[in-house]
Amino acid sequence: MKIALKYGLPVTVVVIAWVVIVRFLMGVGGESRVNLLAPIIFNVAQICAIFLGTIRRKDESRGDLSFKDGIKTGVGISFVYAASSCLFFVIEYLVAGPKLLLSEAGAHDRPLWQIAAMAYAGLFVGSLIFGLIYSTLISFFLAKRRER
DSSP: OHHHHHHHHHHHHHHHHHIIIIIIISOOOTTOGGGGHHHHHHHHHHHHHHHHHHHHHHHHTTTOOOHHHHHHHHHHHHHHHHHHHHHHHHHHHHHHOTTTGGGSTTGGGSOHHHHHHHHHHHHHHHHHHHHHHHHHHHHHHHSOOOOO
16 A cells, blocks of 8 residues: 555646646646646656556565556556545635636536536546556566466
8 A cells, every 4th residue: 555655646746736837827728738738747647656666566576576466556556646636626626616627628518516526537437447557558567477
């Protein structure tokens, strides 16, 4: 669990830094092309965290990392990232109001609770699904092969 926290929370820090710097300090709106960079930056941060966390797990197990342990490590990191990012956006909503949520696509023709539920569920589930994919790929290359 320490590895998941150590490598999952920095990804959330990247999300927080992006939101604070780009959305609040620079005042970039939801329709700006700059926002196309956000998913790329968040996914690269998640991949790096899973890779570094899996290497750390491999070092702790003296180079004997199984495929299953690699996937569990990566999904754990992704779970910490997903939960803490959702928590950040809930706190941001409570502090700053619905301004950020209302910049979501299709936000003006649905009730606010639906927009919030879809945004948080999408962030959480999407982070877990991509985390599973990234963990599988990284574990495939880092896990120890069984001898025949």
